[in-house]
Amino acid sequence: MYERALFALCLLTSVLFQSAASCDLRPVLAQVPKRLPAGYVISEGKKELTLEGCAVKPVAFTSSDPDFAVNTDGTIFTVHGLEITIKRFSVLVQDENGSEWRVDIVLSCKDEASQKSGSVAHKRAKRRWRPLPFNLFENDKPPFPKELEMIASDSSVNYTVYYKISGQGVDKDPVGLFILNKQTGMLSVTRAVDREQYPQFNFKAQVFDLSGRETDQYLPITVNVNDMNDNAPEFSGNRFFTVEERCRAGTVIGKLNATDKDEPKTLHTSIKFTLLNATDMFSIDAFTGVLTAKTNTLDREAQDKVFVEVEIRDMGGAPSGLFTKGTVVVNLTDVNDNPPTFKEKLYKAKVKENQENMVVTRIPVEDKDLINTPNWRALFEVTKGNESGNFRMETDPKTNEGLLYVIKGLDYEKTPLVKLEITARNDVPLVGVEPKWMSVPVELSVEDEDEGPEFNPGILYLKVKENVANGTVIGTYKAVDPEKKNSDGIKYYKITDPGNWINVVENTGELKVANTIDRESPLVHKDMYNITIRAVDESKKTGKGTVILQIEDVNDNIPVIPGTDLIMCSKGNTLSSVLVEAVDMDKAPYSSPFTFELGADNDGKWKLKDTTDTSVVLEPASAILNGVYSVPLIVKDLQGLGKEQIMNVRVCNCEREENGVGICGVRSASSSLGSLGILALVLSGLLLLLLSLLLIFICSTKRDKLYINDDTGTGGMLLKSNTEAPGEEVKDDALMIIPGGELVDGSVKSGLMESKNVTSAPGRYGQPLFQGGTGVYNTTTQEFGTEKYYSSGRYDNNMSGNLTMQKFSNTSALDTWKTNGRYLERKLAYFGEEEEGRYADDLLKTYGNEGMGSPAGSVGCCSIVGEQESMDFLNTLGPKFRPLADVCYTTNRTGN
Template sequence: MYRHAVLCVCLTVLVLFPCSESCELRPVHALVPKTIPAGYIISKGTKELNLQGCGLRPVAFTSSDPDFAVNTDGTIITLRGMRITTKHFAVHVKDESGYDWRVDVILTCKDEASQKSGNVVHRRFKRRWRPLPFAIIENDSPPFPKDVETIASDSSVNYTVYYEISGPGVTTDPVGLFTLDRDTGMIRVNRAVDREQYPQFVFKAQVFDRRTQQETDQFLPITVNVEDKNDNAPQFVGSLFFTVQERCSAGTIVGKVNATDRDLAKTHHTLIKYTLLNATDMFLIDGFTGVLSAKSNNLDREAQEKVYVGIEIKDMGGAPDGLSNKGTAVVTLTDINDNPPTFKEKLYKGQVTENQQNVLVLRIPVEDKDMINTPSWKALYEVSKGNESGNFRMETDPKTNEGLLYVIKPLDHEKTPLVKLEVTARNEAPLVGTSATWQSVPVELTVGNEDEGPEFTAPILRLKVKENLPNGTVIGTYAALDPETKSSNGIKYYKLTDPGNWITVVENTGELKVANTIDRESPLVSNDLYNISVKAVDESKKIGKGMVILQIEDMNDNMPVIPGSELIMCSRGDTLSSVLVEGVDKDQSPYSTPFIFELGAEHDGKWKLKDATSSSVVLEQAVHMPNGLYTVPLLVKDLQGLGEAQTVNVRVCSCEREVDGVGVCGARSASSSLGSWGILALVLSGLLLLLLCLLLIFFCSTKREKVALNDDTGTGGMLLKSNTEAPGEEVKDGAFMTLAGADGLDGSVNGIMADIKNVGLAGGHYSQQFGQGGGVYNNTTQEFGTEKYYLSGRHNGSLYGANTTYQKYGNVNTLDTWRSNKNYLDRKLAYLGEEEDGRYADDLLKTYGNEGMGSPAGSVGCCSNLGEHETMDFLNTLGPKFRPLADVCYTTTNTKK
């Protein structure tokens, strides 16, 4: 049944289509061993590969599997050894007309068990499904459905079967593309399919027993290949914009045009041919690679900057029935400097007034065909001829590219009324790809005349003069001429600058006369040169200026001298010391060095000279001399014998160091020789320091008065220094003065104790002299907080000494009892504990730490915190030095009682 169906189809095709197009190639089936060696012939002279029955001749074979090759006669052979069970690949056959044919090759291994010994029981194996892979044509034309192929299973011999298929194209996307006649096994396609979307379908076929609904055979994968049809035109891929330099050589690659085709690769359906539609005189394109290149070296950007090139791409290798597409490539020509700037005129003329400078006199325009604002377009100008004096400068206008001609040095109408120049223009970039050269143009400038001021015969006049010339001496004439008349008539001369006022200019003649002494050694002279400036004024008040440089020649008007106040000669013990004496002369040779050194006639013979040079001599001791300051008469003469005796002060001292041969005296040596003025300065400094100390004591004593409290009971509260370990006679009762109130000390309460004067000791008795009243009582009022306290006390003056005049010790002490003092102190402490503002730091309570470990007296700070009441037991532990003091105090107290 299957063979009859195929025969009918073939007959129908042969009737409807020509023979070459009705050829149907069946797959090639080959039975091979499981192990195939290299070079094994699969099929020899295969008729399907030779296109037998198709009326065509094959010209090339291509295997889709690299393990197999096809000879020119259609024989399939293996290229390497392998083991297989089944193998499926394809062979592409290209015919003489350029079409590709596909032939499937299916390899099945032999059943080697059937070839073994006859003793083995032969077992028949169930044959598998037939047929082999199917093929349909993409985008096939209606009507649909169309029969594809019939499937059949050998199990249909023993069973009444039906078939089912499932998978892609059947039950999955695209669903319903294929259907199956379950009774006959005919597979049909129901609509057109696009190979570019679905190149292949692999679905599953199954066979079932109608009675038991059980599978009677194993399922079979069915492969349906969608054969390509040339239904996609090629498309351009990538950019079609290209750039190439103008004047490039022929064959220069401009770029590559890329295209693609969705049809089956490596077939005529995707074989694209490129063709230029225009600009064929400028460019070439490779028909199968798409490489675009320059055809000649005459591409000119100035003629056409962008070239629009039409390109056609066509598949089937450009065959008439191929599908095509068109596009436009844009080729931009980049600029090179193949055009020099050209002048618009053959001659440029301008005008300038004489004596003008730094002025623009002419604009010179140019044309350049190259790209604007590039180095190939920007022009550079220079005055190539006529600017030997440097009077002109050329610049470029950056906006217009014009040449700007400037006069930078004044021109003279009388010398050159017409100036001829030549201006050359070039680009920033060098010329390329052309035989043209840089161009030049002549320029003529007319120099206008104006009334000018007088001009000196020489801008700078140099004169040689000797120093110390007499006033009124004529040293030269500096004259000027009128440029128009070439005459000096009516011109007057005036001096502009003369730092030393050494020269006078004669107004009518321009003579230069000496006005003051010319001194070469003056600081106004530099390198023997002295400058003055002169102006000339004509009748029209025009001014011309000039300069006179005086080169002053030296005269012997300076004697050599020995600089410095004194020389230091370092004392070296018993060795005779020496010092270097140098002379200086402001004059030049031959009026200066070499000097002649001699000792003065009045020298004392203790010095001598040695090792003289052109400008120095060594002064050495003739005998050893102690440290001190010495004067040495020394005569110094220049080369002409001009000189005088000079006195040199030489200090001989013990040097603490020497710097570059010059000694530095030590501190002891320097202080021992101060002299009378130095001693007087030291005495005055000491007196000033003493006065400063007295002033400080005065200011400190005039601060807020503090109440002085006494701890004793009326003895005067003063401790006497004793050099004995026990109380002597000087510290007994008689040593203290008991002041009687009625005899001399009691007086008016308003009495003020004056200064104690002329206090002395005579015959073991004390004498006192008091001034400003006989009373010594002083009333003192001190404010603490808001309360006032009145303190009345006895003033006591205590004198100590023996047989000499002693300085006074003044003190204000109260003679009140301990109880009165306690009350006063309690009040003061209460006040100090309440407020801190406005008081001295000494009046504030402060906290101090214990000043020692185990001290029975605790802290001895003047303002320590008041703690527990301390007993007087610590007095028993005091050392022996305190006992004389205790005895004195005790004796004094008993005496007063």
């Protein structure tokens, strides 16, 4: 069979070559003058244009260059005058069959020097090149070289020439593929060629005379390599696809791609796709490669991956075509097409009565869908037998088993056997109409236990009026032993009774009132009050019950006005009013609507209006002044029960009103001053007058210079401190410091020293200052009116010396005051001395900050030593004298 196909191909090739040889269309080569006038004839009746030897007749000629035209007989002439050096164009010849033939025209200028004689110059030289392009078959078989085609030039008629080729395949890669016989012009190929590597070759041929001069224009040569089917198709792109199971038939799964290296758009590259297996599941388009589902029964649970063998064959799938086989993988994804199924047809279990919140049994299921997906996870439900809500179902997330819980205790005496039906579902709906959710029956055997007494009913409702007499029996609440079916031997006790309102008779279960039942108590919610009772049988088993008292109201509360202090805003000439509201803890018909009346002590200044069920508007009968008024008001409920209540109404100028309630503004002096206020103003005026007279008296007296020592740093002012210790404003420098004192255990030590080597030096504030070797004398003489006082003291690092005050004349009242000041100074100096009994408490101490308690100590032990004048008042100055002493002590302190 293969030999016959090869013979037919060779026969077709020979026929084609014979046709080409019999219809030999070569280019028209002509030499023309450089200047061509219009109408110049290029050629006349060339056989190339008349299709001589082609067995057809030309009917039309078309020039590709508008400067040239062709007559119906094939004569070429110029249309316009032009000048050329070389000119190339083509003529399209249409035959009587409608086929088109192309003839190349090449014009070149005449070269007189190239002609062999002068007579030849008047003769047009003829050229002849073989038709282009040439063809060869790829993968040709030896022997090589093989002759391919002959090239020739008409210039060989006039010259002895030789030929030469150059370019691709000759002296360029692939080098040496083509060779040329220089004398004959025969072109040969030296080896086989692969079209997929070199589909075409382009090089040029040249002709030379013996002198090496090129006698003609070079000829471009094109060699086309004819394709042979030497490459099998290959798969390209993805070959892994995914589709849902149970997808409908015709669903596109994916597209296969294939390539072929042979010449495109030929039978060599016409590929056909064929399935070699799984043809019952899939189908493929033979020429597009689109893979589709053939059925709607693809089942992931049966096969989650399908390996499909596909063949691709060129030559349109002909048996002679080349082929390749490959595998396509189709993954089937899961859908919920399988319901959970139970492993057993009936499940049985046991449970003890009264057990709660425990697992009774585990119910396993199977699901063929993909594990740990919503298609696989099971949801369980008790669809029958759970009308009382005793059970619930859960799912074990690891095993996918159903867990049956009992959440309310079962009663063996009532239901010794419980029949249930359990249904299993998935998280998502089922796909398809055939599968349905499945159910399984479950039987639970209830095991008997010795139970405690049971109250019947479990909750007892009793109606009782509030305020019923203590000891009243309001009902009986008994329990029954479920095994004996009676109440013998059962005793009763209270568990909860918030208000201790009820007593339970231990043996009978009677409920008696123990304390006043009050419906308005906060222990009552919506007229109901709860009590829990415990019943205990002879075996110490217990039961519990609840009693709910539904308390009926009685008229035991009167209407009251919550706020009796009311504010009425004064509005000038317009009458003001205020809203009075009342409440009653009782409910209808013992509460609203209320009746409002003014009391008997009403002075006629007030009236009521706009009465509602629970409120009334109070307003003055006529204009009244600002002030506080007492208004008696009687409020009664619907049954006429009530009493008189006093309203304190303040009439004032309101600063603002919030939610209808006035806020009084600040009262002016004119409105707030009474008789006591006026008296206070008069007394203040008299005090001011007396103070003025005192100032006039002081200013009229003789002014003497007063010695003030500013060593304390206070600036001549007494500073106020809120505690007995010095404040922040009284610094350490402002406190009295005993000159030369040393701190020993928080006290000041001082000693006596003698004077020697006394020198004189100017003192501060005009005082003469005498300084000795180990101490300083300070003397001061001051005049106060008609009196002179002299003081002297010696100070060193240990103690103050002596301080004497001498009286030179009689004193006036002012002088007496100054004399007392000197005694005070002496007293201060005395405080600096260390003696028994005054070591810690009577010495002045400096504190850096204020603190709790009084650091001032006591002045009770102070006394005047060596003086005849009575200064007892200094002993009663109190602890506040200490801060004052710190400021007023003015003795100068100097030393080495």
